[in-house]
Amino acid sequence: GAMSVDSITDLSDNASELLEALQLSHPHELDPRRSQGKKKLLSLNPITWQVPRIVDKCCTHLETHGLQTVGIFRVGSSKKRVQQLREEFDQGLDVFLDEHQSVHDVAALLKEFFRDLPDSLIPRELYGAFLSTASLEGQAQLDTLQLLLFLLPPCHSDTLLRLLRFLAEVAQHAESSWDPQGRQIPGNKMTVSNLATVFGPNILQKEKPGEKDAGALNFEDSAAIILVLQRLIEHHHSLFMVSPEMQWDVLRRLFQTDPDVIEYLLRRK
Numbered sequence: 001g002a003m004s005v006d007s008i009t010d011l012s013d014n015a016s017e018l019l020e021a022l023q024l025s026h027p028h029e030l031d032p033r034r035s036q037g038k039k040k041l042l043s044l045n046p047i048t049w050q051v052p053r054i055v056d057k058c059c060t061h062l063e064t065h066g067l068q069t070v071g072i073f074r075v076g077s078s079k080k081r082v083q084q085l086r087e088e089f090d091q092g093l094d095v096f097l098d099e100h101q102s103v104h105d106v107a108a109l110l111k112e113f114f115r116d117l118p119d120s121l122i123p124r125e126l127y128g129a130f131l132s133t134a135s136l137e138g139q140a141q142l143d144t145l146q147l148l149l150f151l152l153p154p155c156h157s158d159t160l161l162r163l164l165r166f167l168a169e170v171a172q173h174a175e176s177s178w179d180p181q182g183r184q185i186p187g188n189k190m191t192v193s194n195l196a197t198v199f200g201p202n203i204l205q206k207e208k209p210g211e212k213d214a215g216a217l218n219f220e221d222s223a224a225i226i227l228v229l230q231r232l233i234e235h236h237h238s239l240f241m242v243s244p245e246m247q248w249d250v251l252r253r254l255f256q257t258d259p260d261v262i263e264y265l266l267r268r269k
Contacts, residue, residue, distance in 0.1 A: 044191075050155040051162045054089045057097055058110040059166040067101035068172040072188050073198045077108035085109050111202060114163075121160055121207035126151060128205050134224035145231060145240045157240075160203075164236035168196045171233065194230035203229060 073255050082105050088095045089109075097106060114121055122130055126148060133144050149157065174194075176187040190198075206224045232239065242250075254261050 046153050048073075050158045052113075052159060053112075054113055055110070055162060057095065058106050059162060060114075061097040061101065062103060063166060063169060064109065065099055065101075066188075067170060068186060068188060069103045069145040070186055070189055071231055072103060072118075072170065072190055073111065073195070074190070075104050077102065077104040081105045082108045082112065086112065091212045111198070114199070114202040118208070121156055121203050122152070123156065124205060127204055129185070130204060130228055131221060131224045134227045141231065141241065142235055145228070145235075149239055154181070160232075161236060161240050163203075164233050167199065167233050168236060171195055191224070192230050192233050195214075196226045196233060200229040236243075 045149070055149065069075075079104065083106065085095065086109060113258055120127075129148055130145075133141050133148070136144055149160075152160065170190045174187050174191045176188060177185045179185055202220075206221070251262065
């Protein structure tokens with residue numbers, strides 16, 4: 001009889017690593033809407049979406065109400081209202097964000113969340129590796145970034161993808177456009193470069209916030225951070241998708257070493 005595998009913790013370390021790589025193989029499953037109506041989240045990473053509630057709620061609110069807001073992420077916010085929102089999320093309350101909530105307050109809260117994480121979204125031990133990709137060009141740069149993304153813990157990977165997908169949508173509304181009636185729709189002025197400048201230092205941190213020299217970056221590092229985040233925003237869809245060749249190689253190795261895992265994946269899908 002085959003072993004019943006219901007959690008990634010039941011698998012060997014080798015199989016766990018392979019399955020964590022497979023989490024990026026199914027982009028249609030990265031849609032958080034897929035879990036609606038399910039009472040129990042599955043524990044295996046290719047199926048469970050691991051994004052903090054505050055991040056998903058803020059991104060969803062800004063996608064709904066803020067894409068046409070000029071200077072989003074650059075215009076000042078109310079410190080008092082942002083602090084109140086932060087405390088409500090910290091207390092685990094079901095925070096309701098609607099059209100009456102200031103776009104700039106929610107944008108500031110999202111920035112603060114990533115800035116103040118105890119461990120930055122891209123772990124600090126990978127800071128130098130990610131920055132080194134700024135000196136590469138073309139496909140070599142993208143291939144290296146993708147391999148580095150594979151090293152991220154699942155929660156970091158899922159959250160980064162959610163953020164990048166949101167930032168790409170904001171950038172698509174940077175320029176003014178016109179509706180079918182010929183009326184001008186103002187752009188938000190936040191290009192990929194502008195967004196990378198705002199979010200880069202919050203995503204890629206060399207030191208913990210508050211530590212000595214935490215905010216002191218030289219010009220080369222600052223420029224590299226902006227460039228790396230630009231590339232991540234521009235190519236997030238392809239970077240977070242495992243190639244068919246790599247996926248087949250992983251599945252073939254699993255079939256040879258852990259056939260029970262293959263059976264588990266087939267049953268779940």
